[in-house]
Amino acid sequence: MEIVELGPERCDALLRFFAELPEGDLTFIKEEVTDPETVRSWATESSPGGRWVAVDGDEVTGYAAVRPLPGWSDHVGELRLVVATSQRGKGLGRELARRALVEAVSSGLSKLVVEVVAEQGAALALFTDLGFTGEALLRDHIRDRSGELRDLMVLAHHVSDTWSGMDTVGIADELGTPAG
Ligand SMILES: CC(C)(COP(=O)(O)OP(=O)(O)OC[C@H]1O[C@@H](n2cnc3c(N)ncnc32)[C@H](O)[C@@H]1OP(=O)(O)O)[C@@H](O)C(=O)NCCC(=O)NCCS
Structure with missing residues (x-):
């Protein structure tokens, strides 16, 4: 199992991965993940942020993306993460999130x-360990598959504030930058 940047050669496997995910999990991605043209266009886009996949042979087992927000929030990236249901609880989500954070x-x-x-x-648990903290609680903000209202939390990672936190998970080393 390895984590690689999304390239054109992985797009078909990524489409298969999305097609097998429960519908509720797809909502976190917020893009047209079942549309082949949309997914193929990701592999050639050039913007800050990025997209990464966990691969096991020819199959994609996890996906992480950082999408920069538009306009006056373009210093902020939104992270999206999903792991195949059969592969959860093995540390893959943590590794993908860590890679996305380092690259962002x-x-x-x-x-x-x-x-x-x-x-x-x-x-x-995963995002808290990577230095994310709760920034907003949006009550009754989403509906689950059965129509029940659920609260949504916005977690944030402020890069300068949490630099020492990043050091504890080894990210400063990975970037080759001394922790301040
Ligand atoms: C959130 C998600 C990405 C986690 O992926 P994962 O590969 O299972 O995560 P990991 O195995 O790295 O686990 C991370 C931590 O979560 C916790 N955890 C894992 N499985 C858990 C479970 N079933 N219940 C409670 N906590 C659990 C553990 O603390 C674990 O840390 P550990 O290494 O100390 O055990 C995955 O559940 C998922 O795809 N969910 C649907 C989409 C989603 O909610 N995305 C997040 C917002 S974008």
């Missing part, structure tokens, strides 16, 4: 945000 910081983004459903224990 390297590309100059100074703040990252991620939206998680408030009761999603795995996602909360």
Whole structure:
């Protein structure tokens, strides 16, 4: 299993990965993930942020993306992460999120945000360990598959504030920059 930047050769496997995910998990990606043209266009786009996939042979088992926000928030990246249901609980989500964070910081983004459903224990634990903290709680903000209203949490990672936090997970070393 390795994590690689998304290239054109992985797009078909990525489409298969998205097609097999439960519908509720796809909502976190916020893009037309079942449209082949959309997914293929990702491999050639050039903008800050990026997209990465976990691969096992020819199959994609996880996906992470950092999308810069538009206009006056273009210093902020939104992180999106999803792991194949059969591969969860093995540390893959953590590795993908870590890779996305390292690359986002390297590309100059100074703040990252991620939206998680408030009761999603795995996602909360994972992002908290990477230096994300709760920044907003949006009550009754989303509907789950059965139509129930759920709270949405916005977690944020402020790059300069959490530099020492990043050092503890080895990210400063990975960037080759001394922790301040
Ligand atoms: C959130 C998600 C990406 C986590 O992926 P994963 O590969 O299972 O995560 P990891 O195995 O790296 O686990 C990370 C941590 O979550 C916790 N965790 C894992 N599985 C858990 C579970 N079933 N219940 C509670 N906590 C759990 C653990 O603390 C784990 O850390 P550990 O290494 O100390 O055990 C995955 O559940 C997913 O795709 N969810 C749907 C989409 C989503 O919610 N995305 C997040 C917002 S964009």
